[in-house]
Amino acid sequence: MEYAEIEKEASDRLDRHFISVWEDCDALVAEGIREFRDRWANYSVHSHRKDPRNHLKDAHADIKKETDKRPIGELILEVLDPKVSAFLNSLPETHLYFFPTPYLNIDYSLLQASKAELSIPEKTARERTIKFGKKFREDTPLTNLIVMMGFKDTHDAIKQQLRHFLKTEHQCRPVDFRFQATVDNLLELLWALHLTPTRFRHHSPDIKINARRKQTYCELCGQRNELAEYFYRLDNNLLDLNDLQEANDQQKTKLQLSHRYCAHHRPRNKDGRTWNPAYKSALQSKEQFEKELRRLQLHVAGAVEYRPVLDDEELRSLSAEELIDRYVYLFLEGKTVTQEHVQAYFEYVKHNFKCPIAVEGETKRLIDEAAVRLTGAGTLLGADDEGKLRDIARQMVDSRLTDRKKQILVLKQGLNQTQISERLTELEGKKISPQAVYKSLHSTDSNFRI
Structure with missing residues (x-):
């Protein structure tokens, strides 16, 4: 024993x-x-x-x-x-x-x-x-x-x-x-x-690709990297004639697929001679992108709990970083799976399937429908939706949603522009005019307003 x-x-x-x-x-x-x-x-x-x-x-x-x-x-x-x-x-x-x-x-x-x-x-x-x-x-x-x-x-x-x-x-x-x-x-x-997996997969009898390279998301957004996308389309029979023609054209040299970047963010264009401007632009903001992603992941995973904004006194007690965290919470409110959703799903399963069951056929269909209906699966963001969170973080960076804009959007819930400028002046230690607040509000992408 x-x-x-x-x-x-x-x-x-x-x-x-x-x-x-x-x-x-x-x-x-x-x-x-x-x-x-x-x-x-x-x-x-x-x-x-x-x-x-x-x-x-x-x-x-x-x-x-x-x-x-x-x-x-x-x-x-x-x-x-x-x-x-x-x-x-x-x-x-x-x-x-x-x-x-x-x-x-x-x-x-x-x-x-x-x-x-x-x-x-x-x-x-x-x-x-x-x-x-x-x-x-x-x-x-x-x-x-x-x-x-x-x-x-x-x-x-x-x-x-x-x-x-x-x-x-x-x-x-x-x-x-x-x-x-x-x-x-x-x-x-x-x-x-x-049984250790083989290192290569064959696209055709003449072309083999190293399958042990990283097959995850692009380092600069939420799309699959080129290698992962290629294998996904190959496994699901989604390769079109252009993909097959490109592979045949490169057959005598090498089928070059990046394991770090997607097709949109690859460093060089397909001709291999000119730099990709989308890559250069995204690379400059990579640090901010990763920072936004970490914030989103923490909030979706429920690592921090927030109460709704109540009054001006509560706002004055918050630091600048707390205002930014409050923005992420308010932005994701209604977009994520909550504890109430999960509890409702487990209660449904507990009351409708009291005995041990084989999850197949009609039973599986009923449970899948309950998961979608009670938790918002497929529509609401969950902790494992890394690709969607990475896309949101990239959109935040590309739309120039700065930390100051986040602070202004949160303060706007209970203050006017003059009061917001005074609050920001107090937080940053330098003069922020009401006109600057107005310009920031009107230059914010509508997708990120709360």
Whole structure:
């Protein structure tokens, strides 16, 4: 029971990087697998880097690019190979045949025969053995196999030998159970490495695109970056003739898709020679854009609660930054999902579906309709609507909605222009005329008035 609790805790901590350790697994190999699963997020099966960047060594695994991670072979050599080698050396000689290694049941069985007597698979394995023979070491059994065959073929070869062991030599002795559990555990680890997503996706037989690059939003607005947009349209069969023609035109060079910017904000125009003015303009206001986005995200997530503006005395108690926060609250009022919406939705589900249900068919349709009706899903802003919030932040910046305009719009709820100018003069410590207030009000985009 204690062992299961330890594994459950490790599973919760490591999430998708978890690899289970079998209870009967050899103690040395189990120790190696635990260390491997704690560290392998920082390594990649796609990386061939010799010396990773120093400033990324301590970075969290999830924020590293695959090209910034260290090769997974380094971790296997350091953590697993010594443990597996010690495990194999501790086995009776009869068990060694059932774990494939180039020194025993692969190398000798193939090289003793002439090339003419070998089948096609055996010829391929023999050529691999000759090619990589100089790299084989007796204390690196896993690396020898992976270098020669790859993760999947290594997994299949070990699994085939284990099946043969279960059919012929397994006599229910402790050493047999230990051997079986240890090999099964290594098979699980190899399969997890094999299932690591491929780095490339094919647009056509002749064009492949690196799918491990960032596929999120444009850094300057709420649209998908070019790479994400392209894959979205490819997956949903939305590519038009112009897209296909462009890909064919660039087939001999390279299909260039930005993983940082959308088509509107890409640094250079498609001819590759002229700068894009929209990019230059948006880049100059990037800091303000990110500031507006953070404010919107905080308010939509309900991080701060505000009361409606009541009177002049309350306004005079507010600082300039609080006026800006009050503006964001008033601007988003009625546009976001509130706690009342969520509570109404849960009450609906609780009273109409009292027993455990399978959410499919008619039931799923009813719940989806209730979610839209009671929470405003699809129309009101939620905490996960990052794209919409980014678009609003970009529109605020492009329409020159400054912090002063926000302050004026909030103060306008209870004060006239003269009173607003006096309040701003008090806040900023310099003279703000009523005419300046008037000009700011009339130059504010109607979409952002409250």
